Amino acid sequence: MKKTIALLPGDGIGKEVVDVTVEILKAIAEHFNHQFQFNYGLIGGDAIDQKGTPLPEETIEACKKSDAIILGAVGGPKWDKNPVELRPERGLLALRKALDLYANLRPITTFDSLLDSSPLKKEYVSGVDFVIVRELTGGLYFGKPSERIVRDGEDSVVDTLFYKRSEIERILVSAFEIAQKRRKHVTSVDKANVLESSRVWREVAEEVSARYPDVTLEHMLVDNAAMQLIRSPRQFDVIVTENMFGDILSDEASMITGSLGMLSSASLSSSGLHLYEPVHGSAPDIAGKGLANPVATILSAAMLLRQSFGLEEEAKAIEKAVDNVLNSGTRTADLANGEKAVSTKQMGEEIKNAL
Numbered sequence: 498m499k500k501t502i503a504l505l506p507g508d509g510i511g512k513e514v515v516d517v518t519v520e521i522l523k524a525i526a527e528h529f530n531h532q533f534q535f536n537y538g539l540i541g542g543d544a545i546d547q548k549g550t551p552l553p554e555e556t557i558e559a560c561k562k563s564d565a566i567i568l569g570a571v572g573g574p575k576w577d578k579n580p581v582e583l584r585p586e587r588g589l590l591a592l593r594k595a596l597d598l599y600a601n602l603r604p605i606t607t608f609d610s611l612l613d614s615s616p617l618k619k620e621y622v623s624g625v626d627f628v629i630v631r632e633l634t635g636g637l638y639f640g641k642p643s644e645r646i647v648r649d650g651e652d653s654v655v656d657t658l659f660y661k662r663s664e665i666e667r668i669l670v671s672a673f674e675i676a677q678k679r680r681k682h683v684t685s686v687d688k689a690n691v692l693e694s695s696r697v698w699r700e701v702a703e704e705v706s707a708r709y710p711d712v713t714l715e716h717m718l719v720d721n722a723a724m725q726l727i728r729s730p731r732q733f734d735v736i737v738t739e740n741m742f743g744d745i746l747s748d749e750a751s752m753i754t755g756s757l758g759m760l761s762s763a764s765l766s767s768s769g770l771h772l773y774e775p776v777h778g779s780a781p782d783i784a785g786k787g788l789a790n791p792v793a794t795i796l797s798a799a800m801l802l803r804q805s806f807g808l809e810e811e812a813k814a815i816e817k818a819v820d821n822v823l824n825s826g827t828r829t830a831d832l833a834n835g836e837k838a839v840s841t842k843q844m845g846e847e848i849k850n851a852l
């Protein structure tokens with residue numbers, strides 16, 4: 498298979514974890530006889546320094562010429578005082594909009610060898626394996642108006658939760674498509690006892706569900722979902738929800754697995770050009786020291802191979818290699834509990850050797 502992957506390492510540890518991930522992808526290409534070509538692009542702080550904008554036009558072009566995108570992370574203290582339009586994070590938001598990356602997928606999977614890393618009891622988190630599908634380009638975060646107003650002679654404020662039916666439908670379709678390839682259970686999270694938007698969300702969920710008779714649909718109120726994630730996280734297969742609920746629930750759920758350095762994600766677009774990135778940020782506190790855990794990005798690459806290229810065997814090979822290395826006790830500093838740790842590069846080497 499011949500494919501082009503856009504690489505946007507970004508800032509801080511973004512560069513380090515993407516470098517290591519490229520080595521893994523090269524090893525996969527060699528072993529399975531594929532040709533992966535890599536197109537590098539600037540985004541974030543580096544792009545501001547070199548091009549005067551956090552998302553240069555060339556970067557969007559490089560992405561559009563590729564079959565999938567891997568992003569590291571953006572941001573750092575160097576640019577914190579910049580005006581809003583010259584903040585690194587702006588680059589990422591603009592890229593999501595430019596490519597219509599509307600479905601954010603965050604798999605929450607515990608590794609048996611890391612159960613001690615979760616603040617929750619082992620017996621609750623062992624065997625957890627679900628995906629959160631978060632709507633990423635609509636809802637309360639983008640609704641207009643969003644402003645301060647005067648009402649009844651008093652300083653007041655309004656935010657708007659706006660969705661087109663088609664936007665709700667496409668995220669639900671994503672969720673059902675994913676569930677079909679998993680344990681065939683969708684939990685649609687809303688607040689239908691209070692919000693009109695949630696009532697429409699529920700209607701659309703029922704409509705979409707009728708097209709997937711082999712998938713079970715369950716509705717869950719968001720407050721209950723927040724509780725159930727802690728009480729019995731194993732019950733979930735696919736959780737689908739609107740932008741803000743997904744934001745909150747996915748941060749909550751990340752603590753089931755314990756380390757930010759382990760969590761991968763995919764952002765899917767309408768065009769079929771998808772972006773894959775670790776959940777963590779640029780971690781300026783450890784950048785340049787070889788301390789970053791590259792696993793989140795390596796697992797994001799596995800998601801890419803499966804989702805964008807249909808390379809299931811190759812994706813599994815990466816996941817199995819990561820699992821084997823963790824089982825052998827190899828740890829980066831974030832997981833080592835003060836014990837002996839390996840560097841970012843060494844972790845990558847170990848995983849490459851385990852492939």
Ligand code: ATP
Nearest residue numbers: 572757758777778779780781782783788789790831
């Ligand atoms: P952003 O706003 O870009 O999401 P953030 O403020 O959420 O960034 P991160 O950059 O994700 O912060 O870092 C949070 C903490 O987690 C930091 O102390 C960082 O060192 C640690 N951390 C993040 N990613 C990793 C990783 N891959 N390996 C080890 N530690 C990490």
Ligand code: MG
Nearest residue numbers: 776777778779
């Ligand atoms: Mg963050």
